[in-house]
Amino acid sequence: METLSEAPAELETVLDYVRWAASRFQEAGLVFGHGTETALDEAAALVLYTLHMPMDLPSLYFGAKLTRSEREAVVARVNRRIRERLPLPYLTHEAWFMGLPFYVDERVLVPRSPIAELIEARFEPWVDPDAVRQVVDLGTGSGCIAIACAYAFPDAQVTAVDVSPSALEVAKVNVDRHHVGEQLQLCQSDLFESIPAEQRFDIIVSNPPYVDLQDMSRLPLEFQREPQLGLAGGSDGLDIVRRILAQAEERLTENGVLIVEVGNSAPALEAAYPHVPFLWLDFERGGDGVFLLTAEQIRDCRAYLRP
Known part of the structure; x- marks a missing residue:
């Protein structure tokens, strides 16, 4: 060199x-x-x-x-x-998401989710944006999805959840940078574990760990530099996704929606849940592997989603 x-x-x-x-x-x-x-x-x-x-x-x-x-x-x-x-x-120490700058370091994944495109559209036509009052981002990392949601839904309260205290330290930097502290609450929790049982959300959005064991073993060096906690999803990539699906019904409002990115683990998800009508979303700027389920669909499929 x-x-x-x-x-x-x-x-x-x-x-x-x-x-x-x-x-x-x-x-x-x-x-x-x-x-x-x-x-x-x-x-x-x-x-x-x-x-x-x-x-x-x-x-x-x-x-x-x-x-x-x-x-x-x-x-x-x-x-x-x-x-x-x-x-x-x-x-x-800078990444961009939905046209917004975010501080990042090795404690969090680098923002790159196609979910940004959905937030820009305020999740229409699947929700009435003016009726959204509560949003939760599971596995928030840098806070980029949660903060973008705070911009998209200025009248909503946003909860940004992560199990990692170090990731939440980075998210706090970005919450302060974007001045959304009054609207956005950071919460250290294993999914919904530390969130009050009665709290319901109009939108549950998540970019959880979903890389399966085989793909983890083949990651390029650049991706190995990211925290494994934010990438590794178990043998088929669905360890965390299964838990989200099992818990979503009790956490959604009547007309709420669940949006989850599963990337290359989409085929494994469909194979694991053949009776669930996942809606796979399209993106104009590229990206795939993001599904949407309504609260009604989750209620109808509860027998297939519960562990």
Whole structure:
């Protein structure tokens, strides 16, 4: 790996360093998927963040030259991205979800759920947005889904649940950053365990651990850097999902909905619950493996959902 003293003297401009970083990423065989999909996009994000420039920097400025201290900072971050295989958001401590910035570090997963698209639409047409009063996000991690819901439903109370105290520390940073503390309650709990028994929700949303044992063993290094507690879902990926399904009926309002992301474990879910009419949601910007069930459907299927 090149050091700054060995870096080509020809590198001068923003564009030079974006191209150079992309080449080094390709050469090192890095894996992407934590906010970017290609080496070039990742390189641009890294360089622009390091230079304190916006991601939509006008092309005119890509010809601007870097100072020596800026070159040192860019090369150091490129070196670390390659050497440690850390996802870029762990190096920048920033990730984006639903167009909103979030602080992240190794205590939480990097936000990337397609559920953002559903929140933007305020979960229409499956709920009446104006009637939503209580929302719960199970396995909140960085708090991105819960905080996005607070923006989408300003008249609702949002409960952000996680079993991990360290994850909730990160979520607290983001709650404060987005000034939603009066609307959003953080709760350390194993799913609904610490939530008052009488509390009901119009929307239960969750991006729980759902990676099965086989896929966990094959995760690229970048994904291995994320907390396993947020990824590993047991032998078939459904350990937590089963518990959510079993508990949802007693926690939904009469017209409430349950939305859960299960990713590649969707076939296993359908095989495990052949009599449950999961609605698999479509996404314009990509993503799959997210199902929706209404409270009525869950009531009708209680015999199949209870352990």
